[in-house]
Amino acid sequence: MKLKGCVTDFNGTLFFDTPLHVSTWNEMALELTGHGITAEEMQTRYCGMNNLETLRELCPGRSEDWYTQQSEEKERRYRRAALSMPGGPHLTPGAAEAFDWLKEHHIPLAMATASIKENVDFYVRTFRLDRWISAEHIIYDDGKHTDKVSMFKEAAAGIHCGTSVLILEDSLSGIKAASALEEAEIAVIESPILKQIYPQYPKIVKVLTDFTDIIPLLEELF
Numbered sequence: 001m002k003l004k005g006c007v008t009d010f011n012g013t014l015f016f017d018t019p020l021h022v023s024t025w026n027e028m029a030l031e032l033t034g035h036g037i038t039a040e041e042m043q044t045r046y047c048g049m050n051n052l053e054t055l056r057e058l059c060p061g062r063s064e065d066w067y068t069q070q071s072e073e074k075e076r077r078y079r080r081a082a083l084s085m086p087g088g089p090h091l092t093p094g095a096a097e098a099f100d101w102l103k104e105h106h107i108p109l110a111m112a113t114a115s116i117k118e119n120v121d122f123y124v125r126t127f128r129l130d131r132w133i134s135a136e137h138i139i140y141d142d143g144k145h146t147d148k149v150s151m152f153k154e155a156a157a158g159i160h161c162g163t164s165v166l167i168l169e170d171s172l173s174g175i176k177a178a179s180a181l182e183e184a185e186i187a188v189i190e191s192p193i194l195k196q197i198y199p200q201y202p203k204i205v206k207v208l209t210d211f212t213d214i215i216p217l218l219e220e221l222f
Helices: 018-033 039-046 051-058 064-083 095-104 117-127 148-158 172-179 195-200 215-221
Strands: 005-008 109-112 165-169 185-189 204-208
Touching: 005 148, 018 039, 018 051, 018 064, 051 064, 064 117, 095 109, 095 215, 109 148, 148 165, 148 172, 165 172, 172 185, 204 215
Parallel strands: 005 109, 005 165, 165 185, 185 204
Antiparallel strands: none
16 A cells, blocks of 8 residues: 655754754763763663753753753754764755655645754754744644654654555664554665664565655655
């Protein structure tokens, strides 16, 4: 059965920014706890968690105002780092062409990200995401989602696809969440750290290094 729509993650999927998140979280963690966060810890433990969840785990017992302030500071540092990237920030290779193909073939597209609204606004401006995704179809960390399963479900429902969607992801938590959607299939941006776990998730139909070769898969699934 053909799928009805596509839901994409953002961080590490449409924008290879995992090193930026690792470096800024590592910096923040060192300042707050005296212990840093490694790339492996970020990929297997924290990726897909929202900032407040991460901060509560790193620094239990603080006030909600404190967590909010630290979250905002972390993202200010992250955005500065993104704008300072050599050549400037850019979408994953092939992503624009893949989204053009979806638009041309009238396949609805939504985004589900654990990012906060300030970052989502930054992404929309910087990458001109409104070429393909309407603002109402971007699901982000607004405080009402308990996990990414609910984000994916809301995103798919918003484009009237039930759970019949292709989900584009990169993190372990995202893969687990996407696997909970009954009709969904998953295309994964490959991570060397996670490579050995992909066979455990039968909904993964393709492992990609980027999106330059995804159109044959789109033609097959849609």
